[in-house]
Amino acid sequence: MAKPWPKVFLFGDSLTQYGNSSDGCWAALIADFLQRKCDVVNRGFSGYNTRWCKLILPKLITKEDASSVAMVTVFLGANDSVDSVRCPKQHVPLEEFSQNMRDILQYLLDIGIERQKIAVISPPSCVDSKWEAECSLRSIPFGKYNTATKPYAQASMAVAKEFGTQSIDLYSSMMAQEGWEDMLNDGLHLSAKGSNHLFQLIKPLLLPLFEKLPLIMPYWADIDNENPHALLDTY
Numbered sequence: 595m596a597k598p599w600p601k602v603f604l605f606g607d608s609l610t611q612y613g614n615s616s617d618g619c620w621a622a623l624i625a626d627f628l629q630r631k632c633d634v635v636n637r638g639f640s641g642y643n644t645r646w647c648k649l650i651l652p653k654l655i656t657k658e659d660a661s662s663v664a665m666v667t668v669f670l671g672a673n674d675s676v677d678s679v680r681c682p683k684q685h686v687p688l689e690e691f692s693q694n695m696r697d698i699l700q701y702l703l704d705i706g707i708e709r710q711k712i713a714v715i716s717p718p719s720c721v722d723s724k725w726e727a728e729c730s731l732r733s734i735p736f737g738k739y740n741t742a743t744k745p746y747a748q749a750s751m752a753v754a755k756e757f758g759t760q761s762i763d764l765y766s767s768m769m770a771q772e773g774w775e776d777m778l779n780d781g782l783h784l785s786a787k788g789s790n791h792l793f794q795l796i797k798p799l800l801l802p803l804f805e806k807l808p809l810i811m812p813y814w815a816d817i818d819n820e821n822p823h824a825l826l827d828t829y
Contacts, residue, residue: 598661599632599633600632600633600662600663600664600807601633601634601635601659601662601664602628602632602634602635602663602665602666602667602803603635603637603654603659603663603665603666603667604621604634604636604638604666604667604669605637605638605647605651605654605666605668605669605670606637606639606647606667606669607639607640607641607642607669607672607673608639608641608672608783609638609672609718609784610636610637610638610639610667610669611636611638611639611640612638612640613636613789614636617779617783617785617786617789618779618783618784618785618788618789619786619789619790620784620789620792621634623790623793624793624796624800627793627800628800628803628804630809630810630811631803631807631808631809632664632803637655638669641684642673643670643673643674643684643685643686644670644671644674644686644690644691644694644698645686645690647670647694648694648698648701651698651701651702655702655707656705657705659705660706661706664803664807665712665713665799665803666702666707666711666712666713667714667715667796668695668702668712668713668714668715669715669717670695670698670717670750671716671746671747671749671750672720672743673686674691674694674746675691675717675738675743675745676737676738676742677737677742679737680736680737681738685737688745688746688749691749692749692753695714695753696753696756696757699714699753699754699757699759700757709757709758709759710759712757712759712760713759713760713761713799714750714753714754714760714761714762715750715761715764715796716746716747716748716750716751716761716762716763716764716766717743717746717747717750717764717765718743718764718777718778718784718788719740719765719768719769719774719778720738720739720740721775721781722738722739723781724775724778724780724781724782725738725780725781725782726781727781728780728781728782738781738782743765744765748765760799762795762796762799764792767791767795768791771791776788811825812825
């Protein structure tokens with residue numbers, strides 16, 4: 595039987611879904627960094643909040659997957675934190691958001707994924723005016739504010755600390771950078787600059803995987819031309 599490749603699961607909303615795009619390329623950068631060592635599986639769902647994500651997670655990562663999971667990122671909160679009046683369908687109150695994050699992390703632990711293999715990423719900051727203009731162009735309601743995002747970012751980090759998982763405070767890291775607004779291409783989603791910034795924050799968590807996991811299949815120069823079937827013995 596084919597041996598499953600180790601997998602890095604990226605779970606989240608549009609910030610994850612767009613992670614292989616030319617701008618929001620942080621997922622592609624992870625795949626490049628771990629090429630021939632891991633499969634990087636993008637499970638991002640544009641517009642989703644934690645209320646919906648915790649329901650679908652068991653359909654995406656099962657107990658049978660756990661043994662091959664090298665890492666899971668949980669990158670949520672950007673939609674939960676929208677205004678409750680202007681965007682009532684997506685908004686999730688802060689207290690419920692925290693509990694949903696707990697439920698998500700508890701599920702991952704319950705199916706056998708070790709807590710050090712889980713990384714919670716806070717929602718990023720946003721540029722209100724830029725996203726408002728984008729919403730106007732798309733004819734969708736605007737209700738996303740940077741100040742309202744901050745407590746959700748803090749809550750995600752608090753839940754990660756509570757559960758002892760890895761964490762990346764993207765919100766605070768972005769806000770500490772001069773010209774952080776350029777890290778977002780439309781005021782909400784990551785630009786190439788923002789994606790590279792996120793990748794640099796994730797990279798220290800990926801280094802142990804890079805160093806521990808072998809290259810799958812031998813380097814081409816090491817293949818024995820007299821006995822190429824020996825390749826099968828290495829996998």
